[in-house]
Amino acid sequence: MQRIGFVLVPGFQLMYLAAISVFEFANVSAGENVYQIDVLSEEGGAVRSSHGLTADTKAFEDPNFDTVIFGGGMQITESSSRMIDFARRASLASRRTASICTGAFVLAQAGLLDGKRATTHWLSARELQERYPKVKMEEDRIFIIDGDIWTSAGMSAGIDLALGMVEKDYGSELARSVAQKLVLYHRRAGGQSQHSELLKMDAKSDRIQSALDYARKNLKSALSVEELADAAHLSPRQFSRAFRSETGQSPAKAVEHLRLETARLMMEQSRHPIEYIAAETGFADRERMRRAFLRAFGQPPQAIRRSARAVDEGE
Known part of the structure; x- marks a missing residue:
């Protein structure tokens, strides 16, 4: 013991x-x-x-x-x-x-x-x-x-x-x-970020929150403004205006952040091939995801995965 x-x-x-x-x-x-x-x-x-x-x-x-x-x-x-x-x-x-x-x-x-x-x-x-x-x-x-x-x-x-x-x-x-x-969804890997894009996007209304929830659950979809607006039960024009007012960013930028956060978690916590992760998170191909990672994190996906494993293994 x-x-x-x-x-x-x-x-x-x-x-x-x-x-x-x-x-x-x-x-x-x-x-x-x-x-x-x-x-x-x-x-x-x-x-x-x-x-x-x-x-x-x-x-x-x-x-x-x-x-x-x-x-x-x-x-x-x-x-x-x-x-x-x-x-x-x-x-x-x-x-x-x-x-x-x-x-x-x-x-x-x-x-x-x-x-x-x-x-x-x-x-x-x-x-x-x-x-x-x-x-x-x-x-x-x-x-x-x-x-x-x-x-x-x-x-x-x-x-x-x-x-x-x-x-x-x-x-x-x-x-x-x-x-x-303990009713936990999963054990978070040590290399995972302390910050969440969903927390940063503090939607004030149920309609915009519903759109964010829809986006998170349907990242493989194109997630156009029209699709998100439909999830929020608003016209595209009303949705875009309300979304920017409540979150401080455009729907397209918010979707990219959600794709990046989910892809990063999958890189850190799974052994799925990069092509699979890119497809599951809506980046379409590994090169598009690599460019997005470099813009957001300054590192390619492989470096994120190596860093997370080193943290968890105490290397």
Whole structure:
């Protein structure tokens, strides 16, 4: 049985605790206790979250865990010498050391991210890079594995990090079973972007949102303005005007962004041939998709796939 030490700090965000559920349900899916979870803090006892709820914790003692995960606080502050000492001792005694969201600041302050590829919540990535220039910050990743150091973005990305650990420890079948029990659509790959085009296109009306949903489900179609307008139950002229007003871009540009996002996810998370992905996402052929990738990401599809695999494999 593997011991997981989960470190909380005062003012932690409740969403961080969702990662614990991954290990809990790994035990359920495995039919035995493959993980033991200890919630830790510097002083032990009740630790107050940013919302005001508290979690009961054990004080730092023996750092001999299989995995130690540090969750940060809503406010970024300098960690105490005791916290930093525990992080350093845990990194030496444990098989892997990890952080969720701003927990990366603890690892960085302890020097554990020096020369390492790492990520954190995109809102805090620039600050971490400025404070700790030796860190090889990749601010747009869901999670990153560099040797025995794992770092993740904020909030729900901690779930992806924990699922990645379960997959590394016990295989993809158990990780999929846990994801199903948590009612997750799939485990996001570490190389996946923290940003979503659907989130950026914040449609205010149901009609424009319906058109976006239709586009996402029918990327193989031509998705002309007339087709999208029909999905929104508007005339093409009314639709174009409303779409630009609500999303800040034209329907054609929005469709290209959706095609790119979906194609990038397929490149990162599947082994489908490029020709297949191009056809499924409406690019028609691999050359047209390659040009679109170069415009949007500055890299061809093959480079995106190699980068995602390197992140997930900790290369």
